[in-house]
Amino acid sequence: MNASPIIQARSLAKTYLIGNVRVAALEDVSLSVDEGRFVAVTGASGSGKSTLLNLLGGLDTPSAGTIEVAGALVSAMDRDALAKYRRFGAGMIFQSFNLVPSRTALENVELPLVFSDVDKKERRRRAAELLDRVGLAHRAGHRPPELSGGEQQRVAVARALVNDPRLLLADEPTGNLDSQTSREIVGLLAELNRSRRLTVVMVSHEESLVREYAQEVVRLRDGRVVGTESWA
Amino acid sequence: MKFTDAVEFSLASLRKRRLRTLLTVSGVMIGIGALVSMISFGKGMQKNVTEAFKASDLFTTLMVMPGGPDVPLRDPDRPGRTVSSGGRRDAVLDDAAVAEIARIPGVRLAYPDVNFPAMVSLGEKEEFRLVQVVPAAIAASGALKLGWGKSYASDDEEGVVVSQSLLRRLGKGEPAAAVGQNLRITSVSIDLGKLAAIDLASLFSGQGFPVAMENYDFPIVGVTEITAFGGGPSPVQNEVLIPPGPARRIKRLPMTSIWDLFRMRDGRLGYSTVSIKLESLRDLERVKSRVGDMGYTTFALADQFEQVTKGFYFMDMVLAAVGMIAIIVAALGIVNTMVMSILERFREIGIMKAVGAGDGDIKRIFFFESGAIGLLGGAAGCVLGWAVSLVINRVVNFYMARQGMPHIEYFAFPFWIFLGAMGFSLLVSLVSGIYPARRAARVDPVVALRHD
Numbered sequence: 001m002n003a004s005p006i007i008q009a010r011s012l013a014k015t016y017l018i019g020n021v022r023v024a025a026l027e028d029v030s031l032s033v034d035e036g037r038f039v040a041v042t043g044a045s046g047s048g049k050s051t052l053l054n055l056l057g058g059l060d061t062p063s064a065g066t067i068e069v070a071g072a073l074v075s076a077m078d079r080d081a082l083a084k085y086r087r088f089g090a091g092m093i094f095q096s097f098n099l100v101p102s103r104t105a106l107e108n109v110e111l112p113l114v115f116s117d118v119d120k121k122e123r124r125r126r127a128a129e130l131l132d133r134v135g136l137a138h139r140a141g142h143r144p145p146e147l148s149g150g151e152q153q154r155v156a157v158a159r160a161l162v163n164d165p166r167l168l169l170a171d172e173p174t175g176n177l178d179s180q181t182s183r184e185i186v187g188l189l190a191e192l193n194r195s196r197r198l199t200v201v202m203v204s205h206e207e208s209l210v211r212e213y214a215q216e217v218v219r220l221r222d223g224r225v226v227g228t229e230s231w232a
Numbered sequence: 233m234k235f236t237d238a239v240e241f242s243l244a245s246l247r248k249r250r251l252r253t254l255l256t257v258s259g260v261m262i263g264i265g266a267l268v269s270m271i272s273f274g275k276g277m278q279k280n281v282t283e284a285f286k287a288s289d290l291f292t293t294l295m296v297m298p299g300g301p302d303v304p305l306r307d308p309d310r311p312g313r314t315v316s317s318g319g320r321r322d323a324v325l326d327d328a329a330v331a332e333i334a335r336i337p338g339v340r341l342a343y344p345d346v347n348f349p350a351m352v353s354l355g356e357k358e359e360f361r362l363v364q365v366v367p368a369a370i371a372a373s374g375a376l377k378l379g380w381g382k383s384y385a386s387d388d389e390e391g392v393v394v395s396q397s398l399l400r401r402l403g404k405g406e407p408a409a410a411v412g413q414n415l416r417i418t419s420v421s422i423d424l425g426k427l428a429a430i431d432l433a434s435l436f437s438g439q440g441f442p443v444a445m446e447n448y449d450f451p452i453v454g455v456t457e458i459t460a461f462g463g464g465p466s467p468v469q470n471e472v473l474i475p476p477g478p479a480r481r482i483k484r485l486p487m488t489s490i491w492d493l494f495r496m497r498d499g500r501l502g503y504s505t506v507s508i509k510l511e512s513l514r515d516l517e518r519v520k521s522r523v524g525d526m527g528y529t530t531f532a533l534a535d536q537f538e539q540v541t542k543g544f545y546f547m548d549m550v551l552a553a554v555g556m557i558a559i560i561v562a563a564l565g566i567v568n569t570m571v572m573s574i575l576e577r578f579r580e581i582g583i584m585k586a587v588g589a590g591d592g593d594i595k596r597i598f599f600f601e602s603g604a605i606g607l608l609g610g611a612a613g614c615v616l617g618w619a620v621s622l623v624i625n626r627v628v629n630f631y632m633a634r635q636g637m638p639h640i641e642y643f644a645f646p647f648w649i650f651l652g653a654m655g656f657s658l659l660v661s662l663v664s665g666i667y668p669a670r671r672a673a674r675v676d677p678v679v680a681l682r683h684d
Contacts, residue, residue, distance in 0.1 A: 059586060059677045080590055087588025098583045098681055102248060112587040114237050159587060 006167060006199050007033035007056060012065035014051050014223075025051040026223045029065070035166070036197045038190060040210040043220035049203040050171055052220070056201060057092045057169045058085040070166060087112055090167040091160025095175035097152040099144040099159075105131060105151075106140040109158045116163060130158035134188060150181035157188060161198075168192070170202040174209065182206065186213045233593040242600035245573065253605065256569040260609020261616050263562035264657050267555030268617025268649060269624070274548040276644035281544075285537060294508040294516065295345070295531040296333065296523050298325050323527030324502035333506060336522050338515030343367045343476075345505035348484040351418040352394075352472055354402040354410070361398065363417060364470035365479040370509065376473075379457035381411040388477030391453035392417075395471040399455060400636065407455040414449040417472070421446065421483035446483055450474065457638065559656075562609065563664045566602050570668030573601070574675070581672055582680025591673040598669040599662065606661020610654040617653070618645060 009031040016023045026048045033039050041049050054060040055067060058074055061082075067075040069089055077085060086092075099108045109127035118126070131140050134154040144152050153173055160168055170189060174182035186202070190213040193200045204210055210217055216230035246253045285291065323329075325344070334342040346365040351358050370376075371383040371393060384391045392415055396407050404410045423444035474482075493501070508523075510516060513534060520530045574581070581594060621643040629639050 054678050057586075059681075080592075083585070083588055083590035083593075086586060092586060094681065096681075098579075098586065100580055100583055102244070111584065114241075115233055115584070115587070115589045115593050117234055119234075163588070 004035060005032045006035040006070055007031065007201070008066075008068040009056070010066050012052070012055060012067065013063050014048075014055065014060070015063045024223055026055075026062075029220075029223070029225055031218060031225070033199060033201060035199055036193070037216065038193045038200045038202070038214045040214035040217045041201065041203045041220060042205055042207070042210060042217055044205070046222075047220040048223040049220055051223075053092075053169050053171045053201065053203050056167075057090050058082045059092070083115075087116055088163050089165055090169055091163070091165045092169045092171065093153065093156040093160050093173050095172040097144070097149075097156050097176070099152055099155055101144050104141050104143055105136060105147065105155045108144070108155055109162055111159060112163050126162055127158070130162050131155070133161075134158045148181075149177050150184060153177065153181075153185050154188065157185075157192075161192070167199045167201070170200065170204075172203050172205075174204065174206060182209060189213070233589070233596055238593075238596045238600045239604075241597045242604050245577070245597075245601055246604055249573070249576075252569055252572070256565050256605050257609045257612060259562040259565035260606060260657060260661065261612035263555070263558035263560075264610050264613025264653050265616030265620060266558040267552065267656070268614055268653050269621045269643065270551035270555040271548065272617065272621055272643040272645050272649055274544065274551045275646060275649070276642045277547070278541075278544040279644045280640060280642075281540065285533070290533045291513050291537070292510040292516075293533055294510060294519060294523070295533075296325065296342075296506040296508060297504065297529045297531065298323055298502060325504075325506050325528065326502045329526070329528075330503070330506055332526070333508060333523060336519055338511050338519050339508050340511050341367065341369055341509040342506055343370065344503035345507050346476075346479065346503065347470065348419060348482070350420075350472070350484075352398070352402070353416045353418070354399070354404060354413065357402045358418075359398065359401050361472050362470050363419075363472045363474055363479075365476050366473045368475055370507075371473055371475070376454075377457045378454045380407045381452070381454035383454050384475045386477075387475045389453070389475055390450055390478050391475070392450040393454040393456060393473040394452055395456045396636070398471040410452055410455060413452055415452050415472070417448045417450065417474075417482065418445055419448070419482050419484040420444075421485060444483075448478075448482055450478065559660055563660050566605055566661055566664035567667060569605070570598060570602050570665060571671070574598070574668055574672045578675060578680050581675045582677040585675065585677040586681060594673045594675070595669040598672045599665045602661045602665030602668065603658060606658045606664075607654065609661070610657025613657060614650045614653050621645075 009029065012026055012029040012031075013024065014026040016025060029048070029052060031052075041052060043049050051060070055062050056069070056074075058077070062075050065075065066073060069085070072085070072089070074082070074085055074089075099105075100111065103111070106124070106127050109130055110123045113123040113126065128137065128140060131137050134157050136151060136154050136158070139147060139151055139155075144155070147155065156173075157168075168189065173185055173189070177185060186204075186209045189200050189202065192198050202210075202214065215232040216228065218225060219227040219229075327344075330342050330344055333339060344365075347362045348365075350361060350363045352361050352363070353359070368384050368387050368389070372385075376383060376393065378393070379396060381393075383393055394410075394415060399405075399407055399410050404413075420443050423442045506528075508519065510519060516532055516534060520532060523530050584594065625642050628642060633639065
């Protein structure tokens with residue numbers, strides 16, 4: 001490999017306090033992802049996949065260990081720096097799409113730019129461009145309830161990329177989609193990975209999609225890494 | 233996040249929940265409306281009284297009383313109305329003193345304040361009144377508001393001025409018709425004939441009192457209007473005024489009340505009060521000290537007006553406090569609405585944070601939302617307060633007109649009331665937004681986005 005790692009996670013741990021019981025979601029997880037790779041994270045439900053992705057995306061903070069993304073120590077950031085990191089450093093998409101239902105597809109894509117103080121005209125232009133890129137230019141004025149699952153996820157992808165991050169984190173992006181649409185979405189991620197040299201980390205338990213589109217896989221069980229495999 | 237975006241986000245959210253926004257804004261509207269009408273009422277009363285004082289020339293009036301212990305100013309049943317003694321006990325207000333006071337520079341006119349009790353009648357009906365002797369110069373000044381006829385032209389003219397309310401009591405509803413009619417004044421005086429043959433035993437048992445009554449008839453030359461805000465120790469506050477010339481003919485007791493006798497020195501009674509009309513308000517302090525040096529006590533209405541102003545200040549505070557109760561209820565309504573809004577938009581907040589909204593952005597959105605409620609409610613409250621005041625004013629004046637009272641604007645709306653109400657409403661809503669905004673900013677995106 002000629003690329004340097006964009007993600008360096010060392011000895012990550014995350015424990016939650018549920019009532020009086022400490023529950024370890026992640027224990028001693030170390031991970032390195034090179035720039036421009038498409039990495040899948042698999043494991044049974046409750047294995048800590050989503051927790052890991054939330055930590056990488058700056059939505060949550062680790063109980064122990066460090067995370068470095070593109071040279072910045074994410075695990076040491078304060079709330080404001082984390083917000084900025086989520087805005088510019090890493091785009092995220094989710095199983096349940098997480099679009100704002102009252103806003104149109106275009107306005108949803110614009111949302112991260114609103115918090116980046118980009119003026120309205122420029123926002124519109126960039127959002128329209130990305131909607132076109134994911135093939136949804138004709139649905140720009142529709143609100144999420146009027147869109148199919150696949151269309152909603154495409155809007156979410158456009159939104160995740162509107163601030164041009166180098167990293168895209170996808171948390172079970174196909175969990176709510178039929179198999180045909182799932183292929184289309186993961187295919188879109190793979191295509192973006194190739195054309196933009198976008199690093200993609202995707203949580204999934206659909207082995208066939210992982211095999212077909214990803215380049216390596218990290219397997220989790222009970223909050224620990226139990227194996228890694230690379231084939232491309 | 234830009235200011236305009238925050239405004240847009242806030243308004244979009246308020247539009248989405250129309251009914252609740254309307255209800256919350258109504259709460260603020262009622263609170264601000266109550267406050268606006270309360271304060272405008274206070275200001276209206278203050279304005280009316282101040283203008284009445286100014287119109288009646290009372291500011292340039294100074295009252296002089298003999299020295300000595302505190303004596304009831306007019307009415308012994310109201311012991312609060314006393315003037316503190318400052319002067320000498322032996323300073324009697326006689327004609328010489330009045331002449332001396334009149335010579336002080338800055339004094340336009342000095343005249344004894346002479347009252348005597350009398351029964352006045354017009355045809356069948358009769359009433360007890362204090363008749364006041366007032367020089368023509370004073371009666372013709374702004375102190376009297378004549379509605380019909382005119383004041384007597386000289387101190388020796390045979391004529392009296394009566395008030396509209398007295399005419400009403402005497403059964404004359406139409407003041408214009410009363411002008412020219414004769415008013416009968418019946419006075420009480422000591423019967424010297426009886427005094428010679430006095431029988432002490434019957435005197436002290438209340439029989440054979442050495443008094444006589446005499447009737448005097450004077451044509452009514454003018455009728456004063458009822459003013460809403462008279463009162464106070466005015467130089468002309470009685471309902472029957474008579475010039476000094478004819479007053480001298482009337483046989484009467486040399487005192488108004490029995491209290492006057494306690495002020496007697498060596499058999500000299502003097503006047504109980506002398507009124508001074510000043511050239512201008514600037515002369516007040518100088519004349520006051522000159523008269524004080526002569527051993528008399530002075531009383532200036534201008535001084536008391538400061539007390540009145542303080543009283544209005546207090547009244548404003550009480551009215552504002554009542555209005556504040558409504559504001560507090562409205563503020564709680566805003567907090568409630570905003571907290572509900574957070575619960576409903578829990579996921580949306582999570583989404584915004586996930587795509588990079590900072591705590592400050594979220595705070596700003598919610599802060600602007602409550603601020604918008606405040607501004608809308610404030611504007612609506614100004615309109616409501618104004619409208620309600622208008623209605624109250626009309627209704628009250630309708631009933632007052634039936635009582636023969638003149639039309640009065642009970643409410644005053646200086647420009648600052650509306651500006652202040654809007655500003656205050658905005659302030660209250662922003663304060664109400666602090667807690668919800670902080671709570672919204674603390675929302676954990678992981679919890680908010682957990683798919684359920």
